[in-house]
Amino acid sequence: MAEGPRERTARLLAEGLELFGHDRIDEAIARWREVLALDPNHREARDYLESAGATVSSADRRALAAQALALAEQGDAEQALAMLRAATARTPQDLETQAAFDLLRAHGFAKDRARLGGLGGRPRLEVGREKLLSFDLPPEAGFLLSLLDGKTRIEELLTVSGLDAFDTLHLLVRLQQAGIVEIAA
Amino acid sequence: MGRVIGIDLGTTNSCVAVLENGQPAVIPNSGGYKTTPSMFAITQDGKRLVGHLAKRQAITNARNTVFAAKRLIGRRFDSDEVQRSAKLCAYEIARGSNDDARIVIGGKSFTCPEISAFILREMRRVAEEYLGEPVSEAVITVPAYFNDAQRQCTKDAGKIAGLEVLRIVNEPTAAALAYGMNRTGHEKIAVYDLGGGTFDISVLEMSEGVIEVLATAGNTFLGGEDFDRRIVEHLLAGFKQSEGIDLSGDPMALQRLKDAAEKAKCDLSARERVEVNLPFIATGSNGPVHLSMEITREALERLVDDIVRSTLKIVDQCLQDAGLPKGELDQVILVGGQTRMPLVQQAVAEYFGKRPHKGVNPDEVVAVGAAIQGETLVTKDENLLLLDVTPLSLGIATFGGHFAKLIERNTTVPVCKSHIFTTTRDNQSAVKIRVLQGESDVAQENDLLGEFVLSGIRPARKGEPEIEVSFDIDANGIVSASARDQATGKEQSITVNATGTLSEEEIQKIIEEQELYEVQLKE
Numbered sequence A: 001m002a003e004g005p006r007e008r009t010a011r012l013l014a015e016g017l018e019l020f021g022h023d024r025i026d027e028a029i030a031r032w033r034e035v036l037a038l039d040p041n042h043r044e045a046r047d048y049l050e051s052a053g054a055t056v057s058s059a060d061r062r063a064l065a066a067q068a069l070a071l072a073e074q075g076d077a078e079q080a081l082a083m084l085r086a087a088t089a090r091t092p093q094d095l096e097t098q099a100a101f102d103l104l105r106a107h108g109f110a111k112d113r114a115r116l117g118g119l120g121g122r123p124r125l126e127v128g129r130e131k132l133l134s135f136d137l138p139p140e141a142g143f144l145l146s147l148l149d150g151k152t153r154i155e156e157l158l159t160v161s162g163l164d165a166f167d168t169l170h171l172l173v174r175l176q177q178a179g180i181v182e183i184a185a
Numbered sequence B: 001m002g003r004v005i006g007i008d009l010g011t012t013n014s015c016v017a018v019l020e021n022g023q024p025a026v027i028p029n030s031g032g033y034k035t036t037p038s039m040f041a042i043t044q045d046g047k048r049l050v051g052h053l054a055k056r057q058a059i060t061n062a063r064n065t066v067f068a069a070k071r072l073i074g075r076r077f078d079s080d081e082v083q084r085s086a087k088l089c090a091y092e093i094a095r096g097s098n099d100d101a102r103i104v105i106g107g108k109s110f111t112c113p114e115i116s117a118f119i120l121r122e123m124r125r126v127a128e129e130y131l132g133e134p135v136s137e138a139v140i141t142v143p144a145y146f147n148d149a150q151r152q153c154t155k156d157a158g159k160i161a162g163l164e165v166l167r168i169v170n171e172p173t174a175a176a177l178a179y180g181m182n183r184t185g186h187e188k189i190a191v192y193d194l195g196g197g198t199f200d201i202s203v204l205e206m207s208e209g210v211i212e213v214l215a216t217a218g219n220t221f222l223g224g225e226d227f228d229r230r231i232v233e234h235l236l237a238g239f240k241q242s243e244g245i246d247l248s249g250d251p252m253a254l255q256r257l258k259d260a261a262e263k264a265k266c267d268l269s270a271r272e273r274v275e276v277n278l279p280f281i282a283t284g285s286n287g288p289v290h291l292s293m294e295i296t297r298e299a300l301e302r303l304v305d306d307i308v309r310s311t312l313k314i315v316d317q318c319l320q321d322a323g324l325p326k327g328e329l330d331q332v333i334l335v336g337g338q339t340r341m342p343l344v345q346q347a348v349a350e351y352f353g354k355r356p357h358k359g360v361n362p363d364e365v366v367a368v369g370a371a372i373q374g375e376t377l378v379t380k381d382e383n384l385l386l387l388d389v390t391p392l393s394l395g396i397a398t399f400g401g402h403f404a405k406l407i408e409r410n411t412t413v414p415v416c417k418s419h420i421f422t423t424t425r426d427n428q429s430a431v432k433i434r435v436l437q438g439e440s441d442v443a444q445e446n447d448l449l450g451e452f453v454l455s456g457i458r459p460a461r462k463g464e465p466e467i468e469v470s471f472d473i474d475a476n477g478i479v480s481a482s483a484r485d486q487a488t489g490k491e492q493s494i495t496v497n498a499t500g501t502l503s504e505e506e507i508q509k510i511i512e513e514q515e516l517y518e519v520q521l522k523e
Helices: A005-021 A025-038 A043-051 A058-073 A077-090 A095-115 A129-133 A139-147 A154-161 A165-177 B052-056 B080-088 B112-131 B148-160 B171-180 B224-243 B251-267 B297-322 B342-352 B365-379 B504-522
Strands: A122-125 A181-184 B004-009 B013-020 B023-026 B040-042 B048-050 B092-095 B101-105 B108-111 B137-142 B164-170 B186-194 B199-207 B210-219 B273-284 B287-296 B331-335 B385-389 B394-398 B402-407 B415-421 B431-437 B447-454 B467-473 B479-485 B491-495
Touching (some): A005 A025, A005 A043, A025 A043, A122 A165, B004 B365, B013 B112, B040 B112, B048 B112, B108 B112, B112 B504, B137 B148, B137 B171, B137 B365, B148 B164, B148 B447, B224 B287, B251 B273, B402 B415
Parallel strands (some): B137 B164
Antiparallel strands (some): B101 B108, B467 B479
């Protein structure tokens, strides 16, 4: 049976490690680059390459950025953002990845703002304590909820939360969608 | 003629009031609160926040949020208060060009008057929104112990905020004014002021519209914030014990704990027990972890009892200074939100042997007094004469590094006093006059307000020339000094430019900068 992409990736990774173990560094790097050609966001391959002192080529980074933007266009913005967030964390100096990340965030921010009806609304907690505790929320959500008083506008919340504005707005959308928060005009 | 507002520019909170048809009105801000946190912040994206918004992000953006700037205003960078603040504050305090303390946030260095001006401008805005007309004149209160530099800097702050400061009034005096409104007769009162960040006690004498501060004492690092801190520590320890999670390094959790502690403290003034619920405060191995703890009034009182007792030692000192046994006081006025706590009221009642007066709102009374004073100044009401005192002795450095006091502390102001000094060397043609404020006999242990040189003294043997040095302390407590060679008549006078005070040029530059910022904001 023909080798599928997943099997091929696994084989190339393993071969690279074997070669690396025998000090055949150039050959190991070549294998891991092959992995990246198949999957530009492959975390292990990137980590191995970095460990081996090899830089990830700008072509690879461009491919990753393009793949992420394509994902976003197909509607999987969460996955696209996760890919780019990981990539910018790994290579913060890479302007191309950063630009793609910023672009996606800007689009995401605009969409979330539209979902909330602008930034002038005043969010308030819509559920009682018991129901609230039935949700599985991160501490950031707990913190954001603690800032809601029904008087503070979304725009002010973004400022006073001290959290990343995009993440805060996105969290607010999720809380609204879950019925935890209501936005009053 | 516009309206004069009275501003209580507090260490932790500020309040603004105005007289309407002869009755004081405390002005609520847009959130409906009658006090506004004295906080200023710059957010990561460069926005400037004042008041409640600044407070709500104070812990998560601690390095760029200024609180208690009043402790720094008019003080030298090397002073104990500034150094102690630098250890307590997350924001950076740096040495200014004339050895004053500067605040560095958002990559920009601010003078202390500039920071206070942000608060004053906000209070002015609150008043203008309420009154529906521009406001340009104000009376601002300061602690009674503020020295010349601190008073001048507060006046500078008013100017930067676009206010003509008609008078700087001592806080206890303002409280007494509000208390004494419509009262006649002779009374000796104590003003016990436990605010958010400071404690002050003053003894005053009121008689037929004349109010005189007899003595004052305090602690600039003792207040309601210490109570909050104890509650936060209590909650942190309880949570660690029950859940095994230490929240002390988590700014988001600390911000919530601080807010909850302050709320619990206030609620416990009216209730015997409260529950603190902070859902989703952390994530544990099994998912979200919630903080839920009960605090009783009794537990709170145990946590802060030593703080309350420590204020009474300061009261002892003040009464000693005033030369008054506590039994001779007719009334005790409580000022500052922290005096709402039953334990505080009980401790004060036990100490003085009488229940404190409850007819004035402790959060608002100082601003109300300032508004009354403002009205008095514009209507030239001669029935009310304010006689404040200077909180610190004033004098000059003399031969051998000694300090010669010319005006003793607790002397009623305005006051003018002069004294004859002479030369210490034969044919000495000039003398340098160093003006100081403080209580130490050693000159360098006191605050240097300024120095000036009187030259052209006629040649003579040491001890012969007579140089008359005069000091004026005006009704604001601000000092000016002059020296005159009695033989030649040569005179030199200065308005003492003390630490951190700004030149007219500097004030103008700051105003222009702030105007530019506001224009950019609108664009």
